[in-house]
Amino acid sequence: MNRLLPYPLLIVSIVVMWLALTRFSVGQLLLGAGVALVAAQGLAALRPSTPRLRRWDLIPKLIGIVLLDIVRSNIAVARLILSGKRAKRKSGFVAIPLELRDPMGLAVLAVIITSTPGTAWLDYSDRRGVLLLHIFDLVDESEWVDLIKTRYEYLLMEIFE
Amino acid sequence: MSVEYDIPLWIALPVSAFLLIGAFLTLTGTIGLIRLRIFYDRLHAPTLGSSWGTGAIVIASMILFSYLESRPVVHEILIGIFVTVTTPVTFMLLGRAALYRDRSEGSPLVPPMDVAPPPSKETTAEPAS
Numbered sequence: 417m418n419r420l421l422p423y424p425l426l427i428v429s430i431v432v433m434w435l436a437l438t439r440f441s442v443g444q445l446l447l448g449a450g451v452a453l454v455a456a457q458g459l460a461a462l463r464p465s466t467p468r469l470r471r472w473d474l475i476p477k478l479i480g481i482v483l484l485d486i487v488r489s490n491i492a493v494a495r496l497i498l499s500g501k502r503a504k505r506k507s508g509f510v511a512i513p514l515e516l517r518d519p520m521g522l523a524v525l526a527v528i529i530t531s532t533p534g535t536a537w538l539d540y541s542d543r544r545g546v547l548l549l550h551i552f553d554l555v556d557e558s559e560w561v562d563l564i565k566t567r568y569e570y571l572l573m574e575i576f577e
Numbered sequence: 578m579s580v581e582y583d584i585p586l587w588i589a590l591p592v593s594a595f596l597l598i599g600a601f602l603t604l605t606g607t608i609g610l611i612r613l614r615i616f617y618d619r620l621h622a623p624t625l626g627s628s629w630g631t632g633a634i635v636i637a638s639m640i641l642f643s644y645l646e647s648r649p650v651v652h653e654i655l656i657g658i659f660v661t662v663t664t665p666v667t668f669m670l671l672g673r674a675a676l677y678r679d680r681s682e683g684s685p686l687v688p689p690m691d692v693a694p695p696p697s698k699e700t701t702a703e704p705a706s
Contacts (some may be wrong), residue, residue, distance in 0.1 A: 436652040490602060490629045493621060497609035507618050509688050530665035533606075533624040536617065537665065538672040548688065550672065552621040 422460040427452040471575045478571050485567075486532050493533040496553055508554040509538070512547045512561050516569050521576035525568055535560075588644045592637045599633030606630060615686075616675050620668060627664045632657055 427449075434448030469475075496505055516522060522540070529537045529549065539548035551560055584592075602625045609622030635653045642650040679687040 433652075433655060436655065486628050490625055493609075494602060494605045494625060497605055497612070497622060497625075500612070507615065511688065526665050526669065527662060530668045531624065531628050531661050533621055533628060536620045536624075536672055537669055538617075538676050548676075550617045550620065552618060 423456045426459065427456050430455055469575060470577065474571060474575050478568075478575065481567065481571075482528050482532075489532050489534045493552060505553055506555075507550065507552050508557075510549045510551055510554065510557050510560045512549060512564050514540075514545045514547050514565075514569060516573050516577070517545065518573075518576040521572040524576075525572055528568060529564075584641075584644070588640065592641045595633045595637035595640070599630050599635075599637065602626060602633065603630035617672070620672055624664070624668070627660055631660050 430452035431445070431448045434451060435444060438444045438448075514522075514525075516525065526537050529535050534552040536550040536552075537547070538550050540546070541548075547564075549560070549564070554560070606622045606625030609625070610619055613619045613622060635657045638653045639651055642653075676687060680689065
């Protein structure tokens with residue numbers, strides 16, 4: 417591994433972030449690059465394993481699906497809250513057996529599930545790979561299992577594993 | 578701060594639309610947080626504010642200030658990224674704390690410690706990889 421420049425993606429991201437927060441100039445570019453290098457060295461000292469991405473080309477697809485789903489579930493949950501028909505709605509827990517084991521993939525899945533209104537990540541059992549979700553509007557359990565697995569898990573497995 | 582800026586209609590319309598959507602979603606989430614009865618239900622309500630509530634306001638801000646400063650102003654997107662990446666930590670912490678408490682109290686509402694997975698889902702739907 418490159419000792420001088422560990423985590424090139426992180427370095428580029430920090431420099432871009434630095435330039436977005438300040439106005440572009442050569443001085444700011446150098447300063448941002450310096451900060452990024454120090455940060456990357458710090459991270460390298462903390463965690464030796466580099467996450468590897470197998471399929472870059474699938475990431476835009478994942479982002480597209482997630483943004484669309486978040487819009488849809490925003491509308492659905494807002495409608496449920498405002499309509500106030502509490503008696504008809506039934507929330508509940510769903511246990512989903514996952515095949516995804518990659519820590520990065522699981523972290524991304526957690527971010528997706530949590531930032532989508534209507535689903536909350538509650539528990540994940542390392543040993544058995546079972547994810548426990550709480551669903552705001554639960555109609556059919558197996559539908560949710562299929563949804564999470566086919567829509568996100570397989571895509572994440574392709575990207576990360 | 579003066580409001581003497583001359584903002585054309587084609588900027589003002591999307592900016593106000595996104596601002597209203599964002600504010601509306603955040604307000605709805607807050608109402609839900611108060612009105613819902615079960616703790617786990619309440620977890621869902623604020624995510625309205627942390628997803629498109631924040632997102633729409635950030636988009637409105639990007640459009641307006643890109644126009645006013647005549648250059649692309651995109652650093653607001655960092656707010657969106659950081660909110661999205663950090664909220665799961667808090668939500669999972671709250672959810673798991675509640676789950677732990679309810680389980681140790683033996684509440685019938687929550688599933689027990691080791692939930693059995695639905696039978697033979699994996700065998701039928703094996704992925705290609």
